[in-house]
Amino acid sequence: MEYLEKGSDWISQMAIQYGMKLVAAIITLVIGLWVINMLTNAINKFMDRRNIDVSLRGFLKGMFNILLKVMLVISVIGMLGIEMTSFIAILGAAGLAVGMALSGTLQNFAGGVIILIIKPFKVGDYIEAQGYAGTVSEIQIFNTVLKTPDNVTIVIPNGGLSTGSVKNYSTEARRRVDFVFGIAYGDNYDQAKDLIVRLANDDSRILKDPAPFIVLSELADSSVNITVRVWCNAADYWAIKFDLTERVYKEFPKDGLNIPFPQMDVHVHQ
Numbered sequence: 001m002e003y004l005e006k007g008s009d010w011i012s013q014m015a016i017q018y019g020m021k022l023v024a025a026i027i028t029l030v031i032g033l034w035v036i037n038m039l040t041n042a043i044n045k046f047m048d049r050r051n052i053d054v055s056l057r058g059f060l061k062g063m064f065n066i067l068l069k070v071m072l073v074i075s076v077i078g079m080l081g082i083e084m085t086s087f088i089a090i091l092g093a094a095g096l097a098v099g100m101a102l103s104g105t106l107q108n109f110a111g112g113v114i115i116l117i118i119k120p121f122k123v124g125d126y127i128e129a130q131g132y133a134g135t136v137s138e139i140q141i142f143n144t145v146l147k148t149p150d151n152v153t154i155v156i157p158n159g160g161l162s163t164g165s166v167k168n169y170s171t172e173a174r175r176r177v178d179f180v181f182g183i184a185y186g187d188n189y190d191q192a193k194d195l196i197v198r199l200a201n202d203d204s205r206i207l208k209d210p211a212p213f214i215v216l217s218e219l220a221d222s223s224v225n226i227t228v229r230v231w232c233n234a235a236d237y238w239a240i241k242f243d244l245t246e247r248v249y250k251e252f253p254k255d256g257l258n259i260p261f262p263q264m265d266v267h268v269h270q
Contacts, residue, residue, distance in 0.1 A: 028079060121136055134147050143155045
């Protein structure tokens with residue numbers, strides 16, 4: 001009975017001692033997370049006022065948030081009375097194992113740092129990479145988020161983006177629009193060329209310097225192909241691509257020019 005009472009007293013003392021530490025640790029954790037959220041928002045507003053690059057802003061915000069949370073967790077563990085030296089040793093060993101298991105994730109992290117330093121693209125650029133194309137909406141710690149023209153979200157790991165080829169359509173202010181128009185054999189090439197020149201000159205979005213480039217490029221199986229290259233501001237690329245194609249399709253027949261389609265003549269010999 002005496003041992004039972006001593007055991008009960010010891011359990012009560014431990015419960016009071018560690019219970020208070022546990023309550024204090026939980027309160028610290030809750031308040032700490034709230035403070036971290038406030039600080040993260042304050043840092044974001046500060047970077048906004050300083051006009052820091054949007055691409056860098058999300059990355060720094062995420063890094064700052066993770067660092068503060070790691071410090072908070074270490075502090076809470078210390079409040080529980082856990083020996084930090086042993087904990088750090090265990091944490092280091094666990095970190096090594098996790099690092100080996102998450103080597104791909106760490107590669108993506110390193111890729112994100114490289115992207116933000118070299119800046120092959122930034123938020124708002126239209127890029128093509130890893131088999132996808134879209135506008136960069138966000139550069140995160142591990143991934144880059146693209147929005148396609150049909151409003152689909154694509155998440156691409158930064159590791160592949162930093163080591164692979166990236167085609168950036170937004171770097172240059174001007175772009176060249178390429179066309180290939182076909183006319184039938186027997187049609188007047190000079191007449192077709194003059195018509196295309198007139199259509200290009202009538203479009204104010206097409207730049208006069210460099211001048212439009214129009215040549216007879218190929219005698220194909222079913223058509224005589226005319227290659228057309230015009231320059232424009234990058235923002236007008238797709239509008240010109242669609243509009244000039246439509247105008248050629250409508251104007252060629254009016255001038256007696258035929259737009260051929262693939263066909264085959266079969267001769268039967270008896």
